[in-house]
Amino acid sequence: MPTKTPFRSRPIAAVLAAVAVLVIPACGSGERRMPSDPSPHAAPHWDYEAEGPDQWADLDRDFLTCKSGHQQSPVDLPGHARLEPHEHTTVDYHSTPTVTLRNTGHTVQANLPAGNGNRIVVDGVPFELTQFHFHLPSEHTVDGAGTTMEAHFVHKSAAGEVAVLGVLLQASPGPSVFTPILSVAPRAMDAETVVPGPIDLRSMLPGATDQFRYQGSLTTPPCSEGVSWTVLGSPVAVAPADADRYRTLFAHSNRPTQPLYGRVVTLAGG
Numbered sequence: 372m373p374t375k376t377p378f379r380s381r382p383i384a385a386v387l388a389a390v391a392v393l394v395i396p397a398c399g400s401g402e403r404r405m406p407s408d409p410s411p412h413a414a415p416h417w418d419y420e421a422e423g424p425d426q427w428a429d430l431d432r433d434f435l436t437c438k439s440g441h442q443q444s445p446v447d448l449p450g451h452a453r454l455e456p457h458e459h460t461t462v463d464y465h466s467t468p469t470v471t472l473r474n475t476g477h478t479v480q481a482n483l484p485a486g487n488g489n490r491i492v493v494d495g496v497p498f499e500l501t502q503f504h505f506h507l508p509s510e511h512t513v514d515g516a517g518t519t520m521e522a523h524f525v526h527k528s529a530a531g532e533v534a535v536l537g538v539l540l541q542a543s544p545g546p547s548v549f550t551p552i553l554s555v556a557p558r559a560m561d562a563e564t565v566v567p568g569p570i571d572l573r574s575m576l577p578g579a580t581d582q583f584r585y586q587g588s589l590t591t592p593p594c595s596e597g598v599s600w601t602v603l604g605s606p607v608a609v610a611p612a613d614a615d616r617y618r619t620l621f622a623h624s625n626r627p628t629q630p631l632y633g634r635v636v637t638l639a640g641g
């Protein structure tokens with residue numbers, strides 16, 4: 372019996388897992404195995420290889436938006452984007468007492484404890500930081516040029532809306548604020564590592580405050596739309612050794628850029 376039948380019916384446990392993911396939407400964690408669930412069907416069934424981005428919509432009915440959506444992410448950001456200084460996303464980061472690193476099978480994800488107090492404010496609406504994770508190479512590009520990696524800081528509003536802050540990472544010799552995270556990322560799928568803090572999240576952002584903004588989606592299945600994106604215009608350094616180590620875990624984990632379909636990307640200053 373084939374194991375990759377499109378639109379296969381899924382056992383209740385898998386459906387419940389999918390519901391759990393919808394409750395905690397997270398770019399980079401479209402589906403994750405429940406630790407107590409022995410069902411092999413709950414394992415991720417999408418990837419960046421044979422079941423890659425061009426196939427996602429065919430893998431599961433819940434993933435159709437990956438193909439049919441017209442507000443998909445990532446996108447190529449135009450360097451000449453329209454200036455809208457008043458639409459600046461306020462980044463209110465401090466430190467977090469700890470993070471729990473998890474190898475999701477698709478990325479390394481740093482989960483923050485509830486009530487960590489880090490947030491962004493988008494058009495007056497506060498979004499609390501829940502996790503951050505990585506892609507290699509970067510998913511967003513600027514005038515067609517990408518960077519070594521990209522970090523996504525995922526936030527949720529009280530109403531359950533999602534806002535993501537994208538930070539482009541460029542390999543550069545010397546110290547990197549991401550070394551304490553990337554150098555201890557667990558190699559085994561579903562393995563977790565606790566990184567003690569305090570961890571200063573502000574140090575993970577560039578000094579320059581120019582930022583691209585647009586309306587998009589999760590960049591992983593189910594590619595849900597309605598995500599407010601803020602991508603910072605200046606990159607942050609990542610140590611080449613850390614990028615190399617991440618590459619041994621996930622050789623590449625970037626969805627290609629998607630058509631804008633008339634969406635406007637704006638550029639806000641500090």
Ligand SMILES: [Zn+2]
Pocket residue numbers: 398399504505506523590
């Ligand atoms: Zn992501």
